[in-house]
Amino acid sequence: MTEQHITQTQANNEEQAGSITLHDIIRMVVANWYWFVLSAVFCLCAAYYYLASTPKIYNRTATIMVKDSRKGGDVDLTAFSDLAGFQNRRNVDNEVFILQSRRLMTDVVKRLNLTINYSISERLRRRDLYGQAPIDVKFINDNDKQSLSMEITPLEGDKIRLTEFNDKFVTKHESRSVITAAYGDTIPTPVGQVVVNKTLYMAPDYLDVPIRVSKRSLSQTTNAYRSAVKSDVANKQASVVTVTMNNSVPRRAEDVINTLISAYNDDAIEDKRRVSVATAKFIKARLDVIGRELGDVDRNIEDIKKDNRMVDISSEAARSVSESSRYKTEGLSLENQISVAEYIRAYLNDPKNAGELIPAVAAAGTNTAIAKQIDDYNSAILRREKLLENSSDRSPVIQDLDNLLAAVRRSILSSLDSNISTLEIQRDAMRKEETQANNRISTMPSQEKVILGITRQQKIKEELFLYLLNKQEENQLNYAVAESNSRSIDEAYGSNIPVSPRPMMILAIALIVGLAIPFGLLYLIGMLDTTIRGRKDIEDNINAPFLGDIPFYEGDSKSGIVVRETGRDALSEAFRILRSNMTFMGVSAGTDIRTILFTSSDPHAGKTFVATNLAMTLAMAGKRVLLVDLDLRRHALSTQLGHGKSKTGITGYLAGTITDPNSMIENTGFHKNLDVIYAGIQPPNPTEMLLSEKLDKLIAQMREQYDFVFIDSTPAMSVADAIITDRLADLCIYIVREGVLDRRQLPDIERLYREKKLHNMCIVLNSTRARRHGYGYGYGYGYGYGYGYGYGDDYQEVSYRKRIKHFFRSLGRKIKK
Structure with a gap:
């Protein structure tokens, strides 16, 4: 087996060891089974209550064909195409809009008297009595804008009891009134005068059963049914429109759809007849005028012929006259x-x-x-x-x-x-x-000319008179045969199976949700924190060398220098280990590390803090160290050392205003071996300045004068400055701050390392915190910076299964409390 295969196998094993297995999930469920049971029972009870209290909804659909002239649906009489009244062009989309108009729905509501609703209580829901109400209520002082409700209870002996009056003008005392009356009486109530009559559906079962009578305003009812009725074009290639409606009463849905189609057809016929009526008035007026003119012409011809005794002319004259x-x-x-x-x-x-x-x-x-x-x-x-x-x-x-x-x-x-x-x-x-x-x-003869002129006028008037007579008959026929713009294909129909609610689906969803809620809550607790939480996060996701980690510093230091020459605190020891590991990096790479670049993913990773303290550690070891602030945008290092607005800096050298590099070098005041070059004035073109050859010459000169040159650069993920200045570095230290950097950014850092965009890149974890018993989605390392160098006895790594077990047990105890 090759070394590559071994490495791949080890990586797979580590990945499997770090993942949550099915066994872990089962143990988590078993340990918290009571929460799963309680959640499932609660959700199932809620689903049952929802099913028991929610009315069943049924769907009804009707289909009509609109006579769209663009799609061959226009069947108007083509013989009258020259008449303007027959030149209308219909569009199926416009007709769908008319079907959904408020005017037509208002007509439907009035025809079906949908503003009044009757219902009775059955178990957890109310049953609508549309079309089967045992009583019929007439409001004497009917007002289309009024909304009210009351309860009417049929009693023995043809008596009724009216209670529970509700209206925005009814007082609390009036709403509690109890009125007893007989059927057919005009009953004065707090909501107005009403007349209650029996219907054919009155049965003994309704005795002493309160019937809720609700009356909504015409506007509210129209809006409700407009939103419930949907009209859509079934196929863009055809002119077929489907009208659908969902309602708790199938019969009401059928009546609304069918009445809407009927109202639409009546409205279209009325529109056509209005045009015909206007045309008929115009034709009649023109016939009267032309009839009088034609009578005058006839009389003139008669008078001329009698007075002048007209004779025929020669053929030549006839041709000229023609x-x-x-x-x-x-x-x-x-x-x-x-x-x-x-x-x-x-x-x-x-x-x-x-x-x-x-x-x-x-x-x-x-x-x-x-x-x-x-x-x-x-x-x-x-x-x-x-x-x-x-x-x-x-x-x-x-x-x-x-x-x-x-x-x-x-x-x-x-x-x-x-x-x-x-x-x-x-x-x-x-x-x-x-x-x-x-x-x-x-x-x-002049007489012949006159008679011919009069004859011609007579002919023209006759033709116009006959034309108008013909159009009058056509218009009458148009009025008589006016038809709707649509043809009904299917009246409202539908299945008796409700479309909602669906019991099995709702119960299944309730069961799944009941099991998912506790599982999601338990898992979410371990998933909320997405930031870096330890060295293992970096080692699992990044192949770059791990140089070391810096403990979290809780103190306050304006200068940023926290290491002490004889200090035995955790921070001082951590920077000494970092110094040793950096030396080993040069030995393992076979290069002399003199210039070190510091960068990060975000501006708050602490790269300036790490650079200054590592430089101080090397200075205390007898090395001459130069800090160069190449963050020309924020001047983080210069600001930290109190020279953020210094005019003597590297930007002046790169711009040519400073010729002697040594004049820029200043001692930090913390150690004689630690010098610094400040950023200087913020330039308008920092990226172009960093590309200058002067910068290469400056760094080369400083390498001759100092043992180490530390370059504090910008975040590599934000701007290109760090990538540009990487050409000057022997080693790139990439600072990752625990608790700040999102773990989802680790692949981006790995990509930088894999694509070698940063020379000799290594990782330093900053602001680490001691974690002895990490659990849940995490893990932990304990730190023992005390006596000696390196990690102490507090270093522990808990196995993943133990961490999962510990996490869920602790969570269970917290929930119980």
Whole structure:
């Protein structure tokens, strides 16, 4: 077996030893079985109470097909496609919105009288008596905005007792009133006058059973049923809409859905008939006017023929007259179109017609684009009237629609002006041609010209009169055959199995939750702390060499120097061990370690503290040590030593204002062998400064003058400064602070080591605390810094299973207390 395989096997064994096994979980459950049983019983009881007190909900669904003109669902009479009233285009999405409108649901609530509800108490829940109520209550002073409730108890001898009156205007004394009356009487109550009658469902079983009668306001009831009824397009490729509703009473759900569809169909038919009525009024008015004009023309012809005794003209004259007649006919046709367009323009400009529908026949005399605009304008007028029923003129939707109507109106007027200009140009051209033809027949008798002109006018009036008669019949047929925009495929139906609540699923969930709650609480206690809690966390996740650990320092030192030359305290001993281990790092690597870089993951790991005290330890050992503050952003080392705002520092040297490196070196004042170079003024471009070759020359020169050069850099995970200055270091000491660094960041540190982004990287654990009996998700090491070097007799490592056992036993004792 190769060395790699052995190492992998050992790692797997260590991982298995450090994980929680099924045996540990079972022992934990057995040790705390009473909490699992109590939690499961409590959750099951809560689930049973929920099932017993919650009404069963049933689902009902209906299916309709909307006649969407885009998807082949439009079955309007194509023979009347030239009539503007038949040019409506329906969209299934718009129809779904109409189905969900408040206006239609209000109509449904009124039809089914859903504002009044009857119920009786059965065990832990109330049973709704919709459609089977033994009594019928009529409110004399009915108010759609009033919400109230009371209890009516049928008594023997056709008597009833009214109690428990509840209304926002009823006092506490009035609510306790007890009223006895007979069926059919007008009963004055604190909530108003009511009349109570029996129904066919009255049975002896209801005697002395209080029946709760609740009346909600029309607005509340409408909102409740709007939210309960859902309308969705079943398939985007089709125009089929499904209407669903969940309710505790299946019959009520069926009635609401079916009534909603019926109200929707009636509303669509009414919309179509309103357009037909407006069109009929316009046609009748135009027929009266054209009929009078046609009678006048007929009388003129009769008078001219009697007075002038007209005769036939020659064939040449007939040909000339025929050409003149054709030009005149076309000109008059253009005149008629201009007249219709001017009529529409006058109709639109008349303030009395603002907000009124544009007659459909008027659009038929215009071009297709104007007819389409008129159709859109009429549709918008109808939409505004529908929306106005449920809102006011100040509603943003109504105002937006008014702006749209104004814009469409202006667009129609603009189109009419353009159309009239075009028709006038064509008319002038026809008149020019007609004049030339008339010049050719100038020799004809003037009487013949008059009779021909009158005849032509007669023909045009006759054609227009016949056209309007035809459209009148078509409009009457349209009114008679007006149909809904939808066709019912399936009325409301559904299963008798409730969709909620589901007993087996709820009981199973309650059992699982009852078992999961104590397990989760017990496990969560050991999982809340995600920070580094000891050396083992680092050794299990990072392969970089572990240089040593520094105990937590509870004292207060403004300078940050806590080690003492003759001290035997834990911190001094820890830094001496760190000094020895650093020496061994150079021996094992076969290199002379002179320049040491200090970095961390976060700015509060204590890298400046470790750097200064380790430097002091080496200085006390007779080594000349130079501290260099390369944290050009925060100046942590300089600030700690009281020179955070010093103008003489390394930034001045890198910027070229300082030429002599030795002029920057100052003694710290703590030891003669410990010198420091402060950061200096904070530069605007610290990263670019650290890339300067001057820095390499400076460090090389300091290596000649000192035994060790300590570089205090920035956190490696925050900025790139530490990675840049790593080129200067022989050894990189990565500071990890216990209780601060999250364990989830350890893979990032391992990645730095594996990718060799930091030269000769090793780990120092800072602020460690003594843990003799770690348990739960952790473990512990005891520290014995006292006499001697290294770890003392307090060092213990408890096996994982013992720690788990100890943890859960301690937790059980705490819960019992």
